[in-house]
Amino acid sequence: MLATLCSFLVLAQSPEVISKELPNGSKLRVERVAGTKQVMVALYAAASSLPGDAGTPGTRHLLEHLIAKGPDRLLDVKLESAGLSLTATTERDGTNFVIMGPSDQAVMAVESLRELLAPVQVGEEELAIELKIIDQEGVFRNQFARFLDSAWLGLFDPGIDSVYGNLEALVQLKPADLKTAGQALMGSGGLAVFVKGDIDPGVTSLRVEEILMKAPKSESVTVTRNILESIGKKETVKGKGSARAVVAAGLDRPMTLARVGTALALMRSEPGFQVVYEASFDRGPILLYGVNEESFAAIKKYTRDDMRRFAPFARLNAMSYVNGLEREGPEYGVLRAKLIRQAPAFDMKQLQSTAAGLTDDEIWSALQDWQGGAMHIGGSL
Amino acid sequence: MISAVLGIVLAQYPVKLSVLELPKPEAQTVSIHAYLWRDKNFVKEEQSWKLICAITGVNSLTYNAGEVGFFGGSAGIRPRVVSCPDFLRVEVVSSPEKWKESVALAASLVAQPNWRSNQWEEKEKVLAGTVLDSWSESLWPMPAFTEKLLEDEAGNAHARILDRSGVRLIVEGPVEIGEVRDEMAKVARLWSVPEFRELSRYSEESKFQRKQNLAVTTFELSGKPIRIGEAGSAAQFLATVALGVGKGSTLWETVREKEGLAYRTEGVFWPTRNGFVPRLFMLRRAEEGEIQYAETMVKSLEKGIETYDTVSLSRAKVMAEQILLHPNSFASVYVDSENTLFGLPDDDLRWRGLLNGMGLPSVPLARWVEMLKEVDEKAFQAAAKKLVEEASFRVTQGIPGL
Structure with a gap:
């Protein structure tokens, strides 16, 4: 027992913060913020635990829907009756579950992790209804969704076309397939739990450890996305509009914030743009979508001389973007849980100063990326 | 020339200003919210x-763009502007030493837009090219912008609304009752509503779009505005x-989970000049013959209400407290078209300013949270029933197969 305890890799420890990697490869971080009377518990299951969605695109997405209900399908009702709420999302990086609410219900919030890690048991009838819901969800895939998927495929070859999935393939899945896939997704080697709030870090950490140690054992897998050759790359997808995509090396890099800030500034200065980026400390694309090709013609006018006026605006947008990331909603929980696996040494507090400190040269370089150097994705109807 | 100028000046009216001061001596900053409310849409x-x-x-007209930017640099936070169909609000956070300048700035930004140099033509182009999002469209549809606005059209509308409603200032921080009112009386004594x-x-008057x-069709059931603090309002809030x-809401459990009819169902509180309107949404893929789902939605709600008991009321009370006072996944009390109450430092001020x-x-x-705790099961059930019975139902149809 003592040996087991000693084998825990204690990354940092203080009365306010506890960070650990457990022997089965799962990781956790518990932070006390006294006086808030609130708690947030975020569970992140890395996509690498289920590579290529086990051959059926959308499996992780379907699992997210099923897991979030809990084994008895009453998880939401139980949580909400105590003032807690649960949200679940699936991204390229991983599948996420965030529970938030009053800290006097912290035990219930943490214990809910046990339900999320339980084996997925689903009947045929229930599965059919869930697929109907996912079919309905498809309508909310934005008009730029196909462009984004193309950017992932063109820049990184991520193994699956879309996180949303392929409904025709998903309907072929049997309950037993989902149980197996669920066990793999919740494998210990890809799990991270982040807890923050008005809690006792020591007690909370012990409780989380006990739950995580019961997760299905799996190897810890670190996958770095390979970047494919992208300069001058041109792709066409079925859809209205056009887009450009650039590689972001991770949120902790200044050029990522420069590119996001610049793209947001363009979106707010020129008609018909949308910016899409999955906040991550791993590599991923930033997409600037334009409703038509003329949108991109409009940004060619910016020159180095415009930086005096444009750069402060881009910097302000980068700072606003970071402010949004730091707003303590479910997205914040997801990002913090991701951080534990992707870049544990990085201090989130640096993001604001990085954004504020972006130089005119960095912003000009980012603007040039959007003007021409990025991957071009055209739409055809 | 002189007589013409004189004619315009004589026809101008002073800007109406109303001030609500909320002294908070212990606060480190002064929060200033300046509102322009529309009289009608x-x-x-x-x-x-x-x-x-x-x-x-x-x-x-008083502060150029550089001065507004400089203010952000000196106070640390730039003025923030948010809006809704019925109002717009400028939010300024100031140090206690600079509250006078800050109040003047906030009020001036609302009352005195400078149409000659605010680059409204460029902004109009950006608005016309906005990439539409189904949820934002359900809450507040973007006008078509098929025709460009005439030279003075927006300025005229602004002047007319300003003349009707004036500027409402809500100020919270280490200020004394009467101080802001006196300061604004001095600052704005020469401000006037332009000719319109x-x-x-x-x-x-504006109507909802059909x-x-x-590719999305929006089904919306909207209740009568909740007049916070008035009789029955607490039960109405909890019923929503x-x-x-x-x-755990009826809409989610029935329409989504049981029937699989939609992915997105939402209940929100939407701020209007008449109160917070309870709006219940079901968004689904547009298809032929979809109108039948309106009836399904209403029947599901009616059936759900029949099962309401102490447990439902208890859940509503704890959820209400969370969405009113804390960050929450289901934050749904809108304080403008993009933001909800979220346990943020100025949320109470936003709420009170709206009221x-x-x-x-x-x-x-x-x-208000304390008042909600006093609602009993009978009143809660009756309010839910009444809300659905008296609600208006709207279907905004999307384009199948788009």
């Missing part, structure tokens, strides 16, 4: 209103939570 002014909301905060054309008394250029807010504009006593959030 006219079809003819929808495009102009969107543009007014987009350009407010750029500059004013009256709208025809036959002007049409069609949208999206039970019906539509969260995954003030709605013509209601500015009940603090914490007090």
Whole structure:
């Protein structure tokens, strides 16, 4: 027992913060913020635990829907009756579950992790209804969704076309397939739990450890996305509009914030743009979508001389973007849980100063990326 | 020339200002919210209103864009502008030493937009090219912007609204009662409402759209505005939570989970000049013959209400407290078109400022949560039933197969 305890890799420890990697490869971080009377518990299951969605695109997405209900399908009702709420999302990086609410219900919030890690048991009838819901969800895939998927495929070859999935393939899945896939997704080697709030870090950490140690054992897998050759790359997808995509090396890099800030500034200065980026400390694309090709013609006018006026605006947008990331909603929980696996040494507090400190040269370089150097994705109807 | 100038000056009216001061001696900063409320939403002014909301905060007749930017640099936070169909709000956070300059700036940004140099033409182009999002469209549809606004159209609409409603200032921080009022009386004594054309008394008021250029159809059941603090309002608020807010709500459990009819169902509280309107949404893929789902939605809600008991009421109370006072996944009390109450430092001020504009006593959030706790099961059930019975139902159809 003592040996087991000693084998825990204690990354940092203080009365306010506890960070650990457990022997089965799962990781956790518990932070006390006294006086808030609130708690947030975020569970992140890395996509690498289920590579290529086990051959059926959308499996992780379907699992997210099923897991979030809990084994008895009453998880939401139980949580909400105590003032807690649960949200679940699936991204390229991983599948996420965030529970938030009053800290006097912290035990219930943490214990809910046990339900999320339980084996997925689903009947045929229930599965059919869930697929109907996912079919309905498809309508909310934005008009730029196909462009984004193309950017992932063109820049990184991520193994699956879309996180949303392929409904025709998903309907072929049997309950037993989902149980197996669920066990793999919740494998210990890809799990991270982040807890923050008005809690006792020591007690909370012990409780989380006990739950995580019961997760299905799996190897810890670190996958770095390979970047494919992208300069001058041109792709066409079925859809209205056009887009450009650039590689972001991770949120902790200044050029990522420069590119996001610049793209947001363009979106707010020129008609018909949308910016899409999955906040991550791993590599991923930033997409600037334009409703038509003329949108991109409009940004060619910016020159180095415009930086005096444009750069402060881009910097302000980068700072606003970071402010949004730091707003303590479910997205914040997801990002913090991701951080534990992707870049544990990085201090989130640096993001604001990085954004504020972006130089005119960095912003000009980012603007040039959007003007021409990025991957071009055209739409055809 | 002199007589012409004199003629215009004589026809101008002073800007009406109302001030609500909320002294908070222990506060480290002064929070200032300046509102412009619309008297009515006219079809003819929808495009102009969107543009007014987009350009407010750029500059004013008293402060140029550089000065507004400089203010952000010195106070640490730039003025923030948010809006809704019925109002716009400029939010300024100031150090206690600079509150006088800050109040003047906030009021000036609302009352004195400088149409000559606020680049409204560029903003109009950006608005016209906005990439539409189905949820934002359900809450507040973007006007078509098919025709460009005339030279003075937005300025005229602004002047007309300013003349009707004036500027409402809500100030919280280490200020004394009467101080802000006195300061503004000095600062704004020469401010005036520019000349404007009256709208025809036959002007049409805005109505909801029946069609949208999206693949999504929006089904919306909206109840009577909740007049916070008035009789029955607490039960009405809790009934809305039970019906539509969260995954334990009737809408989610029946329409989504049981029937699989939709992915997105939501219940929100939407701020209008008449109160918070409870709006229950079901968004689904547009298809032929979809109108039948309106009936399914209403019947599901009616059936759900029959099962309401102590447990439902208890869930509604704890959920209400969370969405009113804390960050929450189902934050649904909108304080403008993009933001909800989220446990943020100025949320109470936003809430009280809105109540003030709605013509209601500015009940603090914490007090309102206490009032909700007093609702009994009978009143809760009756309110839910009444909400659905008296609600209006709207279907905004999308385009199948888009």
